[in-house]
């Protein structure tokens with residue numbers, strides 16, 4: 001049997017605190033202001049839960065958080081997961097946790113052979129495919145719903161062109177996990193084999209080989225902000241105290257100024273690390289500033 005996605009640490013937990021708190025705000029605002037459908041779209045869904053390597057605790061991941069807390073607010077949930085093993089673990093985990101049944105079968109679309117797990121109440125589609133293709137297609141066929149989209153890769157698998165498609169669609173808040181250390185290492189001289197991945201992540205070949213983490217994040221932010229309606233993009237660096245060698249940054253794009261301000265407050269709240277520690281079953285006291 002496949003295990004849950006592993007490699008989690010305190011910053012994984014902090015990321016999920018931010019996701020969960022913003023989803024509470026998003027659904028509250030949208031429930032009273034948006035008359036049309038709301039969709040939750042997760043481009044890198046994982047297995048539903050994540051193992052924290054430091055202490056072996058397993059915590060709920062984005063899919064379970066969104067479904068358990070906001071089944072009544074979102075009209076549809078779309079989960080993309082490329083790995084077949086993770087795909088099966090995900091729909092089984094959702095099934096166990098929420099008591100739902102999925103019909104799992106090939107997509108039935110000509111020229112496509114990916115698997116889909118379908119549940120109609122609530123409306124959930126788990127798609128075993130590359131989300132770059134999947135969400136770009138979805139954005140083309142659906143323009144009327146408002147989406148909250150979570151882009152949470154591990155590695156350089158979220159293409160900037162996909163993000164441009166999503167931002168260009170409009171009616172969408174996007175929380176992106178930008179792989180800062182991954183970009184920094186892959187952009188280096190001597191890592192030419194990885195430069196293509198950096199190019200796909202940054203959207204072009206206009207980036208330096210030896211910049212600092214902050215410089216790569218600012219450059220990415222500037223490139224996202226070439227889409228003027230989502231300026232300014234809010235970012236937050238996340239680095240675990242036990243492994244300062246690895247950093248990712250959350251980047252948030254949204255057309256609404258008030259929502260951007262709320263996200264900024266959530267990202268920069270004083271109790272973030274304390275809450276992240278609590279989520280993984282550790283006392284937050286004294287472990288991180």
Ligand SMILES: C[S@@+](CC[C@H](N)C(=O)[O-])C[C@H]1O[C@@H](n2cnc3c(N)ncnc32)[C@H](O)[C@@H]1O
Pocket residue numbers: 005043044045046047048049050060061062063080081082083086129130131132152153154157
């Ligand atoms: C960091 S994990 C996701 C964790 C999840 N968001 C959570 O909170 O539990 C990244 C997942 O993305 C999947 N993945 C990698 N490339 C992908 C792609 N192009 N499209 C969809 N899924 C992908 C991996 O198999 C892995 O399960």
